Amino acid sequence: MSAHPGPRARLAGGLLFWYAVLGGAVAWAVHLLAGWGVDELTCASGSDHIGGVPLRAAVGAAVALPALATVGALLAAVLLWRRTHPPSEGEDRSVGRGRLLAVVGFWSNLLFLTIIVLGGVALLVLPPCQR
Amino acid sequence: MSTTAAPVPGASREQLGRLEEHWGERPSLRAWLTTVDHKKIGRRYLVTAGLFFALAGLSALAMRTQLARPESRLLSPQEYNQLFTMHGTAMIFLFATPMLFGFGNFLVPLLIGARDMAFPKLNALGYWIFLFAGLFMWASLPFGAAPNAGWFAYVPLTGQQHTPGLHMDVYSLGLLFLGIATTAGSINFIVTALKLRAPGMSLNRVPLFVWAIVATAFMVIFALPALNLDNAMLFLDRRFGTHFFDPAAGGNVLLWQHLFWIFGHPDVYIIVMPALGIVSAVLPAFTRRGVVGYVLVVFAIVAISIISFGVWVHHMFATGLPRLSYSFFSAASTIITIPSGIQIFAWLATMLLGRLVVRVPLLFVIGFIVTFVLGGFTGTMFALTAFDQQVTDSYFVVAHFHYVLIGGAVFPILAAIYYWLPKITGRMYHEGLGRWAFWLVFAGMHVTFFPMHLYGLFGMPRRVYTYPSEPGWDGWNLVSTIGSYLLAVGLLLVVVGVVHAIRRGRPAPPDPWGGDTLEWSTDSPPKSYNFPVLPQVHSLHPNWDESSRESMGAGAEADRILADGRTTLLTSELDGRREREVEMPGSSWQPLLLALVMLLFFTAMLFAWYPVAAVAAVAVAGTVATWLWPPRRPDRELGVSA
Numbered sequence: 001m002s003a004h005p006g007p008r009a010r011l012a013g014g015l016l017f018w019y020a021v022l023g024g025a026v027a028w029a030v031h032l033l034a035g036w037g038v039d040e041l042t043c044a045s046g047s048d049h050i051g052g053v054p055l056r057a058a059v060g061a062a063v064a065l066p067a068l069a070t071v072g073a074l075l076a077a078v079l080l081w082r083r084t085h086p087p088s089e090g091e092d093r094s095v096g097r098g099r100l101l102a103v104v105g106f107w108s109n110l111l112f113l114t115i116i117v118l119g120g121v122a123l124l125v126l127p128p129c130q131r
Numbered sequence: 132m133s134t135t136a137a138p139v140p141g142a143s144r145e146q147l148g149r150l151e152e153h154w155g156e157r158p159s160l161r162a163w164l165t166t167v168d169h170k171k172i173g174r175r176y177l178v179t180a181g182l183f184f185a186l187a188g189l190s191a192l193a194m195r196t197q198l199a200r201p202e203s204r205l206l207s208p209q210e211y212n213q214l215f216t217m218h219g220t221a222m223i224f225l226f227a228t229p230m231l232f233g234f235g236n237f238l239v240p241l242l243i244g245a246r247d248m249a250f251p252k253l254n255a256l257g258y259w260i261f262l263f264a265g266l267f268m269w270a271s272l273p274f275g276a277a278p279n280a281g282w283f284a285y286v287p288l289t290g291q292q293h294t295p296g297l298h299m300d301v302y303s304l305g306l307l308f309l310g311i312a313t314t315a316g317s318i319n320f321i322v323t324a325l326k327l328r329a330p331g332m333s334l335n336r337v338p339l340f341v342w343a344i345v346a347t348a349f350m351v352i353f354a355l356p357a358l359n360l361d362n363a364m365l366f367l368d369r370r371f372g373t374h375f376f377d378p379a380a381g382g383n384v385l386l387w388q389h390l391f392w393i394f395g396h397p398d399v400y401i402i403v404m405p406a407l408g409i410v411s412a413v414l415p416a417f418t419r420r421g422v423v424g425y426v427l428v429v430f431a432i433v434a435i436s437i438i439s440f441g442v443w444v445h446h447m448f449a450t451g452l453p454r455l456s457y458s459f460f461s462a463a464s465t466i467i468t469i470p471s472g473i474q475i476f477a478w479l480a481t482m483l484l485g486r487l488v489v490r491v492p493l494l495f496v497i498g499f500i501v502t503f504v505l506g507g508f509t510g511t512m513f514a515l516t517a518f519d520q521q522v523t524d525s526y527f528v529v530a531h532f533h534y535v536l537i538g539g540a541v542f543p544i545l546a547a548i549y550y551w552l553p554k555i556t557g558r559m560y561h562e563g564l565g566r567w568a569f570w571l572v573f574a575g576m577h578v579t580f581f582p583m584h585l586y587g588l589f590g591m592p593r594r595v596y597t598y599p600s601e602p603g604w605d606g607w608n609l610v611s612t613i614g615s616y617l618l619a620v621g622l623l624l625v626v627v628g629v630v631h632a633i634r635r636g637r638p639a640p641p642d643p644w645g646g647d648t649l650e651w652s653t654d655s656p657p658k659s660y661n662f663p664v665l666p667q668v669h670s671l672h673p674n675w676d677e678s679s680r681e682s683m684g685a686g687a688e689a690d691r692i693l694a695d696g697r698t699t700l701l702t703s704e705l706d707g708r709r710e711r712e713v714e715m716p717g718s719s720w721q722p723l724l725l726a727l728v729m730l731l732f733f734t735a736m737l738f739a740w741y742p743v744a745a746v747a748a749v750a751v752a753g754t755v756a757t758w759l760w761p762p763r764r765p766d767r768e769l770g771v772s773a
């Protein structure tokens with residue numbers, strides 16, 4: 001945070017930063033809507049295939065891809081945390097703020113990852129259309 | 132670290148005079164009706180929500196009186212239906228959220244070191260709408276036309292065919308009307324907290340109460356549209372014969388439930404979250420230290436506000452979704468307990484590591500923890516689907532949600548009343564009276580609601596206006612009723628305490644508790660401009676830190692006094708860096724006027740006076756247009772003389 005980066009690097013840094021903080025939350029929202037929507041709509045139509053793909057695989061993708069995205073966000077949060085840690089004397093207050101968001105991002109990504117993985121476990125044990 | 136005086140203002144006499152000139156209001160009827168001062172509006176929210184609480188409480192007492200004995204004939208079934216519906220609806224929509232928004236209104240600008248909310252006129256509009264919407268709904272009760280199908284108003288029961296009359300029209304129109312106020316208030320909180328924080332208040336220095344209010348506001352913005360849509364469709368179905376919820380014509384009954392609970396589950400957190408923020412705000416003063424694990428509590432607030440949107444289906448386990456989709460929601464419902472637990476442990480750790488100062492606000496906080504944890508415990512029992520099937524729609528559920536709501540909202544609100552009363556009124560309350568009130572409320576609450584678990588398990592259904600004499604029902608119902616009177620006496624003592632403080636209380640110093648946040652660094656009650664000098668914030672506990680305090684005294688700078696107009700400082704969202712000063716609007720008739728024409732519109736819709744409604748709609752558009760018409764700006768603001 002010492003040298004002033006160019007606008008491109010700033011944009012990339014900014015995107016990475018928000019990915020680290022909110023990536024897990026967004027991934028989980030996508031997982032929930034996609035998993036639930038695909039499962040319920042397909043079952044309601046009385047089939048267990050969706051466009052030729054087995055339903056289980058489609059729902060599996062709605063679990064695995066968001067889970068991977070969340071793992072990425074988790075790593076980004078760790079990176080952010082290490083960059084803003086340890087606190088130095090006379091630091092800029094944006095470093096303190098960055099560290100707060102890094103910690104918040106880290107724990108929330110972990111939490112969302114847990115939720116998604118629990119959904120994945122359910123997928124392993126439950127037939128997709130059982131009521 | 133505890134100081135009882137406001138820093139000697141670093142502003143000169145002459146500057147204070149000019150501030151008063153720009154911000155002060157001479158008391159008059161006109162000033163009363165046109166004010167946009169967040170402190171006055173906040174106070175009004177508190178009083179009005181308190182009145183609606185009293186009405187809803189009296190409805191509850193009437194129900195408990197009826198249920199004291201089996202086969203009682205005090206209330207007719209029709210009356211009972213209206214009473215429990217109005218009780219539930221008012222407690223949720225007209226008491227809990229507005230009361231907490233009242234504290235938010237009064238406190239947020241003071242906590243972040245600003246001179247008002249970001250949109251003061253919108254704030255006034257929100258209050259008037261809340262008042263009118265509340266009166267609109269309550270006014271139906273004396274006419275026997277109040278909502279009568281339960282606070283969650285499931286179709287098809289609420290359709291025109293099964294519930295004729297105005298009842299459910301009052302419900303849907305009233306909540307739509309009220310929704311405008313809640314939405315406006317939420318936008319205001321978000322913008323205020325993001326843009327008006329004192330310089331230096333980066334995100335890691337924002338008080339937990341402000342985090343909680345902002346998270347709540349975001350939840351409202353995302354959750355309320357679902358409820359509004361639901362109510363709009365219900366009204367159209369009932370009045371104009373559309374078929375949104377009519378399966379015979381391709382509509383869907385479950386649609387109501389989905390939309391309702393997409394709103395309804397986050398709403399539980401919308402009610403409880405700011406109350407938890409109050410707990411985090413009250414504890415530091417009475418434990419003499421900051422809340423343990425600030426960062427984790429922030430995380431918990433953010434996480435809850437997001438996850439709460441992914442759990443609504445747990446209210447609908449009986450509707451036959453595929454088990455797999457259901458389990459996606461169960462995962463979220465299970466995990467959301469973790470951040471809630473984190474907050475509880477953070478408070479317990481704060482109390483263990485701090486030095487306890489046992490005053491009335493702390494008693495209510497402890498009462499909150501005990502009650503809320505018990506409610507949470509019975510809540511996790513529902514996670515066992517078999518148990519849930521067994522107790523659904525029994526008094527066990529009524530017991531559970533009163534533990535959560537009274538524990539999670541009423542106790543913190545009472546703590547907040549005692550804690551901030553000195554700041555709001557400038558008077559101290561009577562400690563002995565407060566303690567009596569606490570013990571009566573606490574005992575009354577548990578005597579009323581604990582037995583409900585029992586007769587719920589013995590099979591007594593909820594929402595029955597009377598019951599036959601059954602083993603285990605009669606005796607415990609009588610106990611509940613006695614408890615509710617005890618509770619009422621306790622709440623009456625709270626009111627007596629407030630009135631006594633205002634009439635007879637000793638004048639409050641600026642900082643009676645040695646609090647850590649900025650509201651304690653200014654007068655009690657604060658001047659119209661809140662702070663003579665806007666602070667420069669250096670830490671999370673500015674009132675405990677010398678450099679922040681000094682920035683308002685000896686270290687004052689003219690660009691934080693801003694005595695030349697009605698202005699406050701705009702700062703950056705993340706780091707609280709100074710951007711520029713902004714002009715704030717002064718008193719105006721527009722908020723009241725706009726709320727009145729809206730009231731006319733909703734009343735006309737209710738009684739099907741459609742031409743009147745059309746005129747009112749035009750009037751609403753006209754008022755909004757004048758409101759938004761760009762004013763003639765003084766040259767200074769156009770940058771001419773800058």
Ligand code: HEM
Pocket residue numbers: 188191192194195215216218219220222223227280281282283529533536537540541579592593594595615618
């Ligand atoms: C002040 C003391 C209170 C008492 C004595 C009380 C008592 C009652 C009673 C007797 C019922 C009706 C039970 C039935 O027939 O099914 C009820 C329902 C309800 N109460 Fe309370 N209550 C109190 C406070 C609160 C508070 C503070 C809230 C919320 C913030 C609340 C929310 C509700 C709700 C949502 C219902 C359900 C209404 C429905 O079934 O549609 N109550 N309460």
Ligand SMILES: [Cu+2]
Pocket residue numbers: 395396399442443445446
């Ligand atoms: Cu829920």
